[in-house]
Amino acid sequence: MDRKHMDIKEFKDFGYLQEVNRLFFHPHGLALEVSWNEKDGHWLSGIWDYRNDDQGVIFGPNVIDREKADRVSRAWYERCEKRQRSDPRLFYSGAIQMPTPKVDIGVQLWEYAWDNHPEEMKKAYGERRKLNQKER
Numbered sequence: 757m758d759r760k761h762m763d764i765k766e767f768k769d770f771g772y773l774q775e776v777n778r779l780f781f782h783p784h785g786l787a788l789e790v791s792w793n794e795k796d797g798h799w800l801s802g803i804w805d806y807r808n809d810d811q812g813v814i815f816g817p818n819v820i821d822r823e824k825a826d827r828v829s830r831a832w833y834e835r836c837e838k839r840q841r842s843d844p845r846l847f848y849s850g851a852i853q854m855p856t857p858k859v860d861i862g863v864q865l866w867e868y869a870w871d872n873h874p875e876e877m878k879k880a881y882g883e884r885r886k887l888n889q890k891e892r
Contacts, residue, residue, distance in 0.1 A: 764790055764798040770831075771824025778815065778825075785812035 767773055768790050781787050784807065791801035806812050 764800060765792075768798060771821065771828045774821060774824050775828040777813075778820065782813045782815070785809060787813045 773788060773790055777787050781803070785805070786807065787804035788800065789802045789804060790798055792798045804813060
């Protein structure tokens, strides 16, 4: 079977970049970066590394696109259902982890923090931005 590649712009626009960063890379102090210019279009340009920073990598205020998060969650759930129908043994072996539909505690906690503790979040976000600018 031939290997297929997804266009990086599609990866970003659909919401996969946001979600892979939010759910996997950021908790590990990392961030997958996509760059763009008119000549080359979109490309994976690197991985930020803040593993030695206690705060790690976080999204700023109003950056998480809820529609993208929901779209990726729905796509994951639908894909898992299709895979389960095609070969139920994958689930019994633990090879596929079924997501919890419509539950995204990370986004909920983030929104709660910004809604209920805006001054603390602004301060933390401002300190993170200053560090990022110094390191570049």
